[in-house]
Amino acid sequence: MPSLLLGVRLFPYVYKSSELYSTQGRVLKISIKAGIAYGKTGVLRDVHLGIDGSKLVAMTKEEPEDFEDAELVLGGRDRIVSPGLISTHTILSLYPFRYSIVSGKRNANEIVSSMTQSDAYHFAILGAYHLLRVGVTSAVTADPYPESVARAMIKVGIRPIIAVNVGCSWGPSDWKREFKVLREKWSGGETRVVLKVCSDDDLDEVIALSNEFKVPVLVDRSVSLSGNTPNKVIALGGGSRGDLSVIRQRGFGLSFLPSVEVCKFTLGSYSPSIALDLSLRYDPRAELGFAVSRLLLTPDEAFKSATLWGYNQLLMNYPLEIGSTSDLVVYQVNEPPFYPLDLTSPYETLLFSTGVPETVIVGGEPVLDGTVPLNVGSKDIEEVQEIINEFGERSHLEKN
Numbered sequence: 001m002p003s004l005l006l007g008v009r010l011f012p013y014v015y016k017s018s019e020l021y022s023t024q025g026r027v028l029k030i031s032i033k034a035g036i037a038y039g040k041t042g043v044l045r046d047v048h049l050g051i052d053g054s055k056l057v058a059m060t061k062e063e064p065e066d067f068e069d070a071e072l073v074l075g076g077r078d079r080i081v082s083p084g085l086i087s088t089h090t091i092l093s094l095y096p097f098r099y100s101i102v103s104g105k106r107n108a109n110e111i112v113s114s115m116t117q118s119d120a121y122h123f124a125i126l127g128a129y130h131l132l133r134v135g136v137t138s139a140v141t142a143d144p145y146p147e148s149v150a151r152a153m154i155k156v157g158i159r160p161i162i163a164v165n166v167g168c169s170w171g172p173s174d175w176k177r178e179f180k181v182l183r184e185k186w187s188g189g190e191t192r193v194v195l196k197v198c199s200d201d202d203l204d205e206v207i208a209l210s211n212e213f214k215v216p217v218l219v220d221r222s223v224s225l226s227g228n229t230p231n232k233v234i235a236l237g238g239g240s241r242g243d244l245s246v247i248r249q250r251g252f253g254l255s256f257l258p259s260v261e262v263c264k265f266t267l268g269s270y271s272p273s274i275a276l277d278l279s280l281r282y283d284p285r286a287e288l289g290f291a292v293s294r295l296l297l298t299p300d301e302a303f304k305s306a307t308l309w310g311y312n313q314l315l316m317n318y319p320l321e322i323g324s325t326s327d328l329v330v331y332q333v334n335e336p337p338f339y340p341l342d343l344t345s346p347y348e349t350l351l352f353s354t355g356v357p358e359t360v361i362v363g364g365e366p367v368l369d370g371t372v373p374l375n376v377g378s379k380d381i382e383e384v385q386e387i388i389n390e391f392g393e394r395s396h397l398e399k400n
Contacts, residue, residue, distance in 0.1 A: 030070060033047075033076050038320060039320050043346045044059065047059055048067075050070075052067075078332060079330055080333055080354060082307070082350060083308075084135065084319055084329055085284045086307065087284065088236075089255060089277055090142065094143075095278075097111055098279070101278060109170070120144065120145035124149040125380060128158055132367065132373055138314075139158065139276070140162075141160055142218070157367030158362060161193075166205075176209065192215075196219075197219055199222075203219075210230050215232065217230065219235050221240065224243050225243045225252065231252070233250075233252040234314075235247050238267065239265065240262060256272055258287045258297075271312075273305055273313050274306045285351055287306075289351055303350060303351070330358050
């Protein structure tokens with residue numbers, strides 16, 4: 001386990017498994033100084049943040065009271081603090097094969113047919129590792145083995161949201177039972193379970209279950225929405241959907257991948273979120289750059305699409321709000337190419353002047369330090385690479 005180099009003042013810790021515990025058996029008390037922080041209602045400048053018991057408890061101009069004894073002090077005037085980025089639709093177990101799948105050289109369903117739960121877990125380790133290093137702290141997994149992928153995400157340190165596929169390529173045959181079992185099984189922790197529907201024939205039943213359990217529904221671009229759907233809808237596909245008038249009229253959520261979006265009008269009025277899907281870059285800020293350069297979103301709208309609007313669609317609290325669970329990302333902006341920290345253009349600064357996060361905190365615990373993930377190291381990556389090689393040989397033999 002790498003040593004913690006996050007702050008200027010650090011008390012001793014005891015590591016247990018992949019989790020971080022203080023000597024008192026609780027999460028850290030953390031004080032962060034930021035030149036810019038992105039609050040729920042606006043940008044905060046020269047601000048101090050206080051985290052205690054996994055919650056954000058202070059946002060003040062001066063160092064907050066009762067934090068003189070903070071176990072961890074980090075940040076500075078050249079730091080940006082952002083809420084953790086969020087993806088409303090992600091496929092992690094296919095991450096190692098994304099280039100060949102997107103280019104049409106390999107078929108996703110053929111890969112899935114050769115995949116075991118163990119394969120899915122290890123492949124997702126790489127995908128989750130990538131997401132953590134680009135500042136994603138929460139993501140919906142719509143994978144064929146969702147529990148295995150969720151465990152991989154937890155192992156790396158990011159927060160999983162499990163989507164039960166209904167009528168999709170690799171959905172369970174008894175999806176109602178699958179949803180209820182997973183909901184019961186994962187209800188005790190932070191992980192939540194939502195629904196994803198890919199078939200018009202299943203839409204009414206999915207809506208009924210969504211209403212019963214009050215959970216969001218991801219709706220594939222192939223499924224047309226009507227006026228009989230619940231408000232907890234996240235329509236995948238962005239401006240290419242044919243039912244945008246219904247989405248606007250009912251105030252449904254909209255989610256899209258900017259790098260593949262073809263749209264002749266702006267999307268800001270829909271308050272869209274970002275869905276990384278099987279993105280080639282797997283980087284929300286790169287996708288937001290596409291959205292801004294193609295005039296689909298303004299810089300502040302682009303920021304909200306990867307943060308506030310995504311959290312709202314998934315019925316989650318905004319992390320940079322007093323009392324919320326602290327899923328935060330700290331960036332250092334002090335020299336090229338990650339420069340300048342422009343206080344007059346805070347959203348452009350985040351999108352275009354920041355690089356790999358310096359620190360990532362999930363649930364009040366540091367899971368990335370000095371750009372290096374704490375829970376997964378080079379040996380884990382080497383092990384996964386060996387499994388990928390074995391999988392390639394096995395699937396080749398099966399195909400032949």
